[in-house]
Amino acid sequence: MQNKFDAIVVGTGISGGWAAKELTEKGLKTLVLERGRMINHIDDYHTANMDPWDFEGGDTITQEAYKRQPKQSRTGYVNKKSSRHFFVDDLEHPYNDDENKFNWIRGYHVGGRSLTWGRHTYRLSEFDFEANLKDGIAVDWPIRYKDIAPWYDYVEQYIGVQGRLEGLPQFPDGKFLKPFELNVLENHMRQSISKNFNDGRILSNARTAHITEGTKPGLGRVTCQYRNRCMRGCPYGAYFSSNSSTLPAAEATGNMTLMPNSIVHEIIYDEDKKIAKGVRVIDSENNESYEYFAKVIFLCSSAVASTSILMQSKSNRFPNGMGNDSGELGHNLMDHHFQVGASGTFEGFKNKTTYGRKPAGFFIPRFRNLGGKTDRKDFIRGYGYQGGANRGFMSIADSKEELVSYGTRLKENIVKPDEWTASMTAFGEILPYHENKMTLDYNKKDKWGLPTVTFDAKIKENEFAMRKDMKQQAEEMLERSGFKDIYGWESKYVFGNGIHEMGTARMGHDPKTSILNGNNQIHDVKNVYVTDGACMTSAGNQNPSITYMALTARAAKHAVDELNKQNI
Amino acid sequence: MNRRIAIKRIGLSFGSISLSTGVISMIKSCQSPNADLKFFSSTQISFLDRVLEIILPETETPGALSLNLSKFVDSYVSENIRSEDQKYLIAMIDEFTSYDFKIRKPKIN
Numbered sequence: 001m002q003n004k005f006d007a008i009v010v011g012t013g014i015s016g017g018w019a020a021k022e023l024t025e026k027g028l029k030t031l032v033l034e035r036g037r038m039i040n041h042i043d044d045y046h047t048a049n050m051d052p053w054d055f056e057g058g059d060t061i062t063q064e065a066y067k068r069q070p071k072q073s074r075t076g077y078v079n080k081k082s083s084r085h086f087f088v089d090d091l092e093h094p095y096n097d098d099e100n101k102f103n104w105i106r107g108y109h110v111g112g113r114s115l116t117w118g119r120h121t122y123r124l125s126e127f128d129f130e131a132n133l134k135d136g137i138a139v140d141w142p143i144r145y146k147d148i149a150p151w152y153d154y155v156e157q158y159i160g161v162q163g164r165l166e167g168l169p170q171f172p173d174g175k176f177l178k179p180f181e182l183n184v185l186e187n188h189m190r191q192s193i194s195k196n197f198n199d200g201r202i203l204s205n206a207r208t209a210h211i212t213e214g215t216k217p218g219l220g221r222v223t224c225q226y227r228n229r230c231m232r233g234c235p236y237g238a239y240f241s242s243n244s245s246t247l248p249a250a251e252a253t254g255n256m257t258l259m260p261n262s263i264v265h266e267i268i269y270d271e272d273k274k275i276a277k278g279v280r281v282i283d284s285e286n287n288e289s290y291e292y293f294a295k296v297i298f299l300c301s302s303a304v305a306s307t308s309i310l311m312q313s314k315s316n317r318f319p320n321g322m323g324n325d326s327g328e329l330g331h332n333l334m335d336h337h338f339q340v341g342a343s344g345t346f347e348g349f350k351n352k353t354t355y356g357r358k359p360a361g362f363f364i365p366r367f368r369n370l371g372g373k374t375d376r377k378d379f380i381r382g383y384g385y386q387g388g389a390n391r392g393f394m395s396i397a398d399s400k401e402e403l404v405s406y407g408t409r410l411k412e413n414i415v416k417p418d419e420w421t422a423s424m425t426a427f428g429e430i431l432p433y434h435e436n437k438m439t440l441d442y443n444k445k446d447k448w449g450l451p452t453v454t455f456d457a458k459i460k461e462n463e464f465a466m467r468k469d470m471k472q473q474a475e476e477m478l479e480r481s482g483f484k485d486i487y488g489w490e491s492k493y494v495f496g497n498g499i500h501e502m503g504t505a506r507m508g509h510d511p512k513t514s515i516l517n518g519n520n521q522i523h524d525v526k527n528v529y530v531t532d533g534a535c536m537t538s539a540g541n542q543n544p545s546i547t548y549m550a551l552t553a554r555a556a557k558h559a560v561d562e563l564n565k566q567n568i
Numbered sequence: 569m570n571r572r573i574a575i576k577r578i579g580l581s582f583g584s585i586s587l588s589t590g591v592i593s594m595i596k597s598c599q600s601p602n603a604d605l606k607f608f609s610s611t612q613i614s615f616l617d618r619v620l621e622i623i624l625p626e627t628e629t630p631g632a633l634s635l636n637l638s639k640f641v642d643s644y645v646s647e648n649i650r651s652e653d654q655k656y657l658i659a660m661i662d663e664f665t666s667y668d669f670k671i672r673k674p675k676i677n
Contacts, residue, residue: 057643063650406623 005031005257007559008279008294010264010309011301013112015532015548017242017250018155019298022556024255028563031292032247032256035263035284035301036108039115041219041243045233047082055081071095074103075497078116083231086116095453096441102455103496104304110260111243112302113499114545116231119208119239120363120386121161122542123152123172127370132538135380138332138432139508141537142518145172151550159240159549160216162360163207170382171204171365177212179205180224184352185389185420186362192481193364199374201367203477206360206386209240209546218245226356239359261285265450267297267322267528269315275527275568276322282448296527296559296568300552303333303533304438307504308453310515310522310530311440323505323515323522330439332432332506333457334539336498340467340490341385342474343423344483353391353417361388364424364477366541368469379465381431383541385474387424391417422478426470429541431462432503436495457495467493500544502533520555527568529555605639606646607654613638615665 006028009019016032023030038044052059059082061073072079072087079087086107095104107113126145133140149172156175163176182190182205190203210224221237221244230239237244250256266280268291278293299306307330313322321329366382369375393414405413436457444452467490475488508514511523516535522528531552533544562568605613620632620641632638645654 057640057647060644060648062647064647407625408627411624411627411629 003278003290003292005029005292005294006563007031007296007298008033008292009298009300010279011112011299011305011532012110012114012242012247012258013300013302013532014114014117014242014545015300015302015552016112016298017114017246018549018552019300019529019531019556020242020250020256020258021246022553023296023298023560024250024253026556026560027253027255028296028560029255030250030257031294032250032258033262033264033279033281033292034110034112034258034260035305036110036112036260038260039109039111039233039243041237041241041248042233042235045235047085047232048229048235050082050232071097071103072105074494075105075499078105078231082229083116086231086233092447094444094446095455096444097455099454099456100458101494102457103494103499104453104455104501105496105499106302110247110258111241114240114242115233117545118499118543119210119230119359120543121156121163121174121207121209121546122363122365122384123174124148124540124542124547125170125172127170127366128538128540128542131381131540132432138434139506139510139513139537142507142509142514147518148547148550148554151554152546155546155549155553158217159209159245160211160221161207161209161546162205162212164205166202166204166365168200168202168365170367170370174207176207177214180208180210180212180358180360181205182362183354183358183389184349185346185391185422188346188349189362189389189422189477189481193477196480197367197477199367200370201364203362203364206363206388208360210359211238216245217249219243219248221245224359226358228357228359230359262290263448263450264301264309265312265448267299267309267313268293269313269317269322269525271316274317274525276525282450284448287448295563296529298552298556298559299528299530299534300532303502303504303536304453306530306532306534307438308440308451310505312451322528323525325511325524326513326515328434328506328513329515330504331434331437332503333436333438333455333495333501334430334432334503334536335457335496336427336500336539336541336543337430337459337463337467337493338425338427338498339493340470340474341387341423341425342471342478342486342488343421344478344486346389346420346422346481346483348482349391349420358388361386362424376469379462379469381429381462381466381541383426383428383466383470385424385426385470387422389420389422391420393418422483424474424477426467426474427498427541427543428463428466428470429539430459432506432538433457433460438504455496459493459495500533500539502536502539502544505530505534506537507535508537519558520551521558526562527559529559531555605642608638608642608645611665612658612661613642615661616641 007023007030009032012034071090129141164179165173224238261284263282268278270277281290311321364385368382440451442451471488505515507516520529616638624632
């Protein structure tokens with residue numbers, strides 16, 4: 001097989017798919033490498049049309065799954081039978097988290113986590129890009145909102161994002177399709193919260209990457225059918241995934257060579273030309289090694305995996321890992337802390353119920369530390385809430401009265417609509433702490449002889465103080481919206497459980513303190529771009545995928561321009 | 569009420585296991601009474617059949633027996649319960665079924 005290409009893209013998830021599409025559409029012969037197996041859109045979503053009763057013994061995490069996927073199981077949901085095949089076997093793909101528990105939740109297959117992501121799409125705002133500089137922590141972002149805004153526009157219009165325009169600076173509007181409507185109780189909460197708080201906070205419709213009107217390019221992408229089975233892969237292509245959208249676009253150019261089962265473990269450095277010249281690959285099935293060469297390399301295999309590849313790419317010039325002049329590679333590991341919020345029941349709207357299964361609820365954007373009376377003394381940065389309201393049915397486990405009613409009375413009771421309930425969970429920013437890090441353990445190797453990743457990260461005072469406020473404000477918003485039986489909760493957050501790991505090869509102005517420049521290039525290896533979560537200088541509190549897509553498209557344009565100018 | 573909708577909305581609690589609305593709704597898959605048992609003995613299953621029929625009897629909608637719900641419980645317990653809990657469950661069922669209820673009959677004066 002041919003081993004020379006114009007470009008190599010490592011990874012096929014959210015970022016890799018975008019790199020593949022942009023580079024091939026600009027005419028580059030591109031090799032796209034994926035360590036996992038092939039997943040074809042629709043054909044390989046074998047659980048997509050299964051009803052609950054089609055899963056013998058229930059759609060559950062089985063004892064067998066707990067054995068094979070002890071770490072993926074910690075989430076309590078990702079490896080139920082309906083989506084288990086999209087998450088790794090922990091015995092085959094081990095990592096180390098003995099010091100502090102870390103959840104590295106991921107799937108090895110074409111499409112990666114673009115198939116199973118949460119689909120919430122919130123732009124970072126100027127508050128986020130300025131945050132580190134203003135607070136004097138970590139390093140400053142080398143870009144500002146204006147640099148990425150047109151790329152958010154571009155990406156949103158291509159993938160399809162539904163949302164409601166609100167005109168808030170901390171919650172920048174985008175190019176949205178019509179929103180999923182709020183239901184009657186969510187609407188009531190929107191009104192109550194605006195009326196009862198004077199700090200400008202609002203409840204808006206969750207913004208997600210679902211098509212709500214018309215179609216989008218890709219493999220027959222049409223509007224959402226309100227099934228809410230997104231995590232199994234969508235046969236309608238209604239939410240964005242690499243498999244339904246960007247990879248088919250790349251394929252259509254005729255410029256893409258997609259190779260699954262190909263584990264990239266090293267970038268080859270050319271000591272003379274001082275650029276990268278290719279990658280080393282192990283075939284995951286027959287263990288054979290290969291080398292592929294290209295003019296430009298896009299590392300898009302997720303924060304931890306991309307950083308791991310850079311760490312393994314040692315040369316005379318870079319003895320501590322490619323691009324690691326600063327010693328920051330693997331440090332500043334971030335995620336979003338959550339699992340704190342509140343729920344309550346609502347008396348009223350007894351003559352209303354819901355119809356269909358809307359795959360998105362509401363979002364309450366950040367309302368802390370935005371200046372004036374929103375500023376806090378106990379913590380910096382902020383958080384947002386994701387939640388929803390619903391009218392459920394009675395469950396016999398819920399009350400004593402129902403437990404004693406069995407037989408005919410039970411059958412009558414359990415089909416009666418229950419009260420309306422609402423629930424919200426906060427997602428908060430984790431600061432970039434140098435001490436939070438990943439390293440490689442060369443004593444513990446995987447079945448391909450590659451070093452395993454060791455995590456050591458925890459949240460600190462700022463996050464703990466924020467969590468108190470996250471719980472309190474959730475309770476207060478429900479209270480002022482007229483809820484009763486309000487239950488605030490906070491469970492222990494395990495680092496990584498937000499499945500937003502990021503920051504381990506951060507962008508910055510200065511090669512002495514960062515790995516990447518403002519174009520996502522490695523400072524001193526200009527033909528290597530890292531455009532996944534590794535590049536993040538701070539975390540914000542927003543779900544990050546849309547930012548990775550925008551940065552990837554922006555970097556691809558930069559790379560092609562640089563190639564044309566013969567700068568790389 | 570439409571049977572399919574009724575089935576979808578049923579929730580059931582068995583011992584310390586609580587099943588969500590979604591989990592219980594796969595009773596449609598339990599339609600063949602002679603299917604091989606994964607976990608329980610036929611004695612235990614006939615006990616379960618009787619208990620489940622008391623909880624969910626046949627009315628204008630199907631009951632536990634006609635839906636062969638014990639088959640679902642068999643699969644569920646086999647796949648989802650830790651082995652120590654399985655042992656405990658079996659011990660409780662055996663204790664209950666071997667109990668001589670006549671002893672507890674109140675005396676009639």
